[in-house]
Amino acid sequence: MLNLTLLAKRAAAATDEELSLEIAKLTRFSTEDMNALFPKRADKQLLLELLALVNAATTENEKAAALNKNISKYSKIVIKMAKNMIIG
Numbered sequence: 001m002l003n004l005t006l007l008a009k010r011a012a013a014a015t016d017e018e019l020s021l022e023i024a025k026l027t028r029f030s031t032e033d034m035n036a037l038f039p040k041r042a043d044k045q046l047l048l049e050l051l052a053l054v055n056a057a058t059t060e061n062e063k064a065a066a067l068n069k070n071i072s073k074y075s076k077i078v079i080k081m082a083k084n085m086i087i088g
Contacts, residue, residue, distance in 0.1 A: 012041070019044040026051050029084075037080055047081075050074050 020034040023044060029037070038044045053066050067074065 016041050016044070019048070023047055023051070026055070033084075037084055038077075043077060043080075046074060047077050050077055 016035070017031070019041060020031040023029065023034045023038075024031045026048075027034075034044065034047075038047060053063060053070075056063060056066075058066075
């Protein structure tokens with residue numbers, strides 16, 4: 001008999017790994033770094049949104065305005081990334 005709970009857990013793990021791989025391709029962080037920094041799938045999805053915003057073919061002022069408009073949404077992600085960049 002098919003164990004739906006096990007199947008769902010495997011699918012979720014595969015999705016999480018896929019998100020980490022995509023983020024690692026766009027950043028200088030490894031998949032291990034991504035999983036350590038952002039263990040929740042929702043945080044990884046927000047990070048991808050933020051990276052898309054930063055990489056958009058718009059002016060710096062437009063990017064800043066979009067970030068300002070959504071700062072409460074991305075603040076946790078930005079803080080984690082900044083903390084990880086600090087040595088010490």
